[in-house]
Amino acid sequence: MLNIAQTVIDQYNGQLPADYEQLTSLKGVGPKCANLVLGIAAQKPAISVDSHVHRVVNRWGYIQTAQPEKTLSALEKLVPQDRWIDINRLLMPFGKFHCTHNLPKCSICPVLDYCRQVGVTRHR
Incomplete structure (x- = not known):
């Protein structure tokens, strides 16, 4: 998780991406986690x-x-x-x-x- 956080800081200026492809490109983030972030954090339709x-x-x-x-x-x-x-x-x-x-x-x-x-x- 620390590596994911550091990547978000370095590559996205600390802003969690609200895009499925960008999220799943982060090492350790799979479809389940990406869709959860999209649905809950970004309020984008995702299951x-x-x-x-x-x-x-x-x-x-x-x-x-x-x-x-x-x-x-x-x-x-x-x-x-x-x-x-x-x-x-x-x-x-x-x-x-x-x-x-x-x-x-x-x-x-x-x-x-x-x-x-x-x-x-x-x-x-």
Whole structure:
């Protein structure tokens, strides 16, 4: 991270680039991180699919994908672009604290009526 920060200082006058290609050219910044920066820091439409987002949308049955990269592509086709930033803001913490990998909290889930619970064998 220190190297990334130093590169941003040296090459971009301390201003984090708001361009996908420039971000991913920074050593250590991949698609997930670049899209997160674009969506949250730059407020540009972008979806960052981490393990939480991937798990939640597949568990809901909204999409059926095996890899986060495929999840990103599917979400970009299904979700209106003006909602892309909301995906990260809402689903990352929801997946981390509520719809967890092991023993999701289905008994208190606010969207249980809409969830297919794909892959859930046990829950709290």
